[in-house]
Amino acid sequence: MAIEFTKYHGLGNDFILIDNRSSSVPVITPEQAIKLCDRHFGIGADGVIFALPGENGTDYTMRIFNSDGSEPEMCGNGIRCLGVFLADLEGESRSKDLYRIHTLAGVITPQLMADGQVKVDMGLPKLLAAEIPTTLSAGDSKVINQPLEVAGKTWEVTCVSMGNPHCITFVDDVAAIPLESIGPQFEHHPVFPQRTNTEFIQVVSRNYLKMRVWERGAGITLACGTGACASLVAGVLTGKCDRTATVELPGGPLEIEWSEIDQRVYMTGPAERVFTGKL
Numbered sequence: 001m002a003i004e005f006t007k008y009h010g011l012g013n014d015f016i017l018i019d020n021r022s023s024s025v026p027v028i029t030p031e032q033a034i035k036l037c038d039r040h041f042g043i044g045a046d047g048v049i050f051a052l053p054g055e056n057g058t059d060y061t062m063r064i065f066n067s068d069g070s071e072p073e074m075c076g077n078g079i080r081c082l083g084v085f086l087a088d089l090e091g092e093s094r095s096k097d098l099y100r101i102h103t104l105a106g107v108i109t110p111q112l113m114a115d116g117q118v119k120v121d122m123g124l125p126k127l128l129a130a131e132i133p134t135t136l137s138a139g140d141s142k143v144i145n146q147p148l149e150v151a152g153k154t155w156e157v158t159c160v161s162m163g164n165p166h167c168i169t170f171v172d173d174v175a176a177i178p179l180e181s182i183g184p185q186f187e188h189h190p191v192f193p194q195r196t197n198t199e200f201i202q203v204v205s206r207n208y209l210k211m212r213v214w215e216r217g218a219g220i221t222l223a224c225g226t227g228a229c230a231s232l233v234a235g236v237l238t239g240k241c242d243r244t245a246t247v248e249l250p251g252g253p254l255e256i257e258w259s260e261i262d263q264r265v266y267m268t269g270p271a272e273r274v275f276t277g278k279l
């Protein structure tokens, strides 16, 4: 049975999207996802995202496999792509511009804006050691400015969860970071029992951050939406930036706000369709 897919990307963080709203379409296995994400022997992507029927009153459910086959709790660029994918699938019968999506990180709501951008309520960041899968500091102390030994150097890291774990460190020059070699050492460090995404942030101004990322289960990507959100929160917690900032990723900019009113994080950015194909 041929399975249709559509390729989307959010600032170059690219995904294979599959319409699993009907139970007659099988959800592919993690092993199949690894093959499909391969950039030489498959379609090529950072992950596979499934549009499934909603749960507990949500419109839809999102599941995602990273390109290594692991299943993360959430994906920021990916849920913007899912919002556009759903609007494309609904076509003429589309009746809304905001979707309530059930995810392993809770209910996340992408909203399609008039200018073509997608604004997402990414929910509340988790800041306490008890909420972030790390052994960096016991108890409920916030995981801020903790020393972490990686590659023979002591880094000062701040950990934030957006449903998925992020380890953030601030550096003078992100371009100088040897991401290929130290990324995996952060990802697989024993203090992160569920591994971690790792973001390196250069503070250009209090409203402009430059970011590079080594993603859990995907490696170097051109953008990471949950990582940009977690990094802004880490910047505010450590006094390095304001609560609204542009986060510049290799793939382009995201606008991130950590609301003073409801403490939720809002992310605004693009999502582009590339092509549709058949497996």
Ligand SMILES: N[C@H](CCC[C@H](N)C(=O)O)C(=O)O
Binding pocket: 013, 066, 071, 072, 073, 074, 075, 076, 077, 078, 164, 165, 197, 215, 216, 217, 218, 221, 223, 224, 225, 226, 227
């Ligand atoms: N690799 C991430 C999932 C994808 C997150 C990233 N692509 C984003 O845009 O948030 C993880 O394992 O938590």
